[in-house]
Amino acid sequence: MKTAAVVAGLAAAANAHATWQYLWRNGEDLGSTCVRKVPSNSPVEDYTGTALQCNVNPADAEGNCEFAAGDTVTIEMHQHDTRSSTEEAIGGAHWGPVLAYMASVEDAAAATGAEDFFKVYQNTWAKAPGSTQGDNDFWGTKDMNYNGGKLDFKVPADLAPGDYLLRAEAIALHAASASGGAQHYVACYQLTVTGSGSLKPTDTVTFPSAYNKTGPGLGFSIHAPLDSYPAPGPALIESGTESTPQLLTFGTIESAPAASAAPSTATKPASSAASATPVASSAPASSAPASSSAAAQTSAAAQTSAAASATATAVAEPAPSSSAAAPSATASSPAAEQKYTIAEFIAFLEEADAADSSATSRKARRHARAFRV
Structure with missing residues (x-):
């Protein structure tokens, strides 16, 4: 494989966007019945209009x-x-938090x-x-990717009916800096509780005034060392669900190198809020999810399938x-898979090309950042 082809593939991955599309209740797949689907998978970056509410021109829910x-x-x-389980839910190293808000309304429609x-x-x-920069840390979007695009939490048990x-919101921080640049992936679902x-x-807060592009959790660089986030x-309500990102702590990716934070016996789901997490699957939308252990195994198989068709694979490392x-x-x-940056991977391929003609091999420099291609 030539370096140019790899660069093109990496560039495409770096631009990967996503949308919220489906909903589950207690492990039952509700499909897209109550989501206001959006026409584009591009992020919202405008803090002055109404797009941060439910995205741009969302369709009516069923x-x-x-x-x-x-x-x-x-x-x-x-x-x-x-609902492919072989593609990351949100690609391009779009690391950041995943949040959910609710608003009491007279009529959800x-x-x-x-x-x-x-x-x-x-x-x-x-x-x-051992992380020396934020994008090597654990994030909500990493948990979501590893769990087939799904994260779960509880409807507050004491919430009034209505x-x-x-x-739902995922915030990508890969392009953020002190002057802004965070990307918001938002959609609204209609519920009756x-x-x-x-x-x-x-x-409570309203959008877009709840956020400031240079405010806490948004106006900073993810590529610098982080001691807190x-x-x-606003603060989470008392009966809300707080989950600590725990990538690779509730299962292992088959054929991936062992990681110290990924004991093979662990079965903890992506969200600590529930004992069962829907499984990543390419099955029809009407199929019900399995337990968190099955979710890890199915996601593992999907990751392995994707790895087998790729030229080289990098995995997130703790x-x-x-x-x-x-x-x-x-x-x-699989045993030869390692972790490396895009630049290092390209350098390695260039060295491999040179080796074809000169029979000279050189080691590729290793860096703490890791990407999944």
Whole structure:
């Protein structure tokens, strides 16, 4: 393979975008019935208009999805209008937090997204052992990718019954800096909540005023070392769900190198809020998900299939290593897979090209950053 072809493939991956498309209730696939689908998978970067509410020109939902207070709701994201388990939910190293808000409304179908929202879920950031820059750390979007585009949380058990808008959001920070550049991937779902709760949260915000492009959790560089991360927006309500990013702690990717944070016996789901997480699957939308253990195994098989068709594969690593042999030029030998930057991978291929004619081999320099191609 020539370097130019690799560069083209990496450039395409770096531009990968995504949309929220499906919803699950207690492991039951509800499809796209209650989501206001958006016409483009491009991010929202405007902090002055209404796009941060429910995205740009969302379509009307078919209806509402009914949840009882305390039920598990699972949001599902994909790059394209497909539920493929062989493609990252959001590609291009778009690392950042995943958040969910709810707004009490009179009629979910008539709500505009300008209503008062309260935060019910956040899966943001955790320091990876030995990490020297933020994009090597654990993030909500990494958990989402590893779990086939799905993350789950609880509808607050004490929430008052009625109609609600559920606003799901993934924030990509790969292009963020002190002057802005965060990318918001947003969609709204229409829910009807049942139960006997009485909670009507008062710690609410409206969009776009809830965010500032240079504000906490948004206006900074993910490529610098991080010791903490302030989640954007208001505080999580008391009965909300907080999940700590835990990439590779609830299963291992088959054929991937062993990682210290990925014991093969672990079965913890992507979200600590529930004991069962929908499985990443290419099965019809009507099929029900399996347990978190099955989710890890199915996602593993999908990752392996993708690796087998790629020329070279890099995996996210929780901690850098001081040295490594040059990566294999193919993915047919899992044990040879290593972690390296785009520049290092290109350099390695150039060295491989040179080796064809000169029979001279050189080692590829290793760096802490890791990408999945």
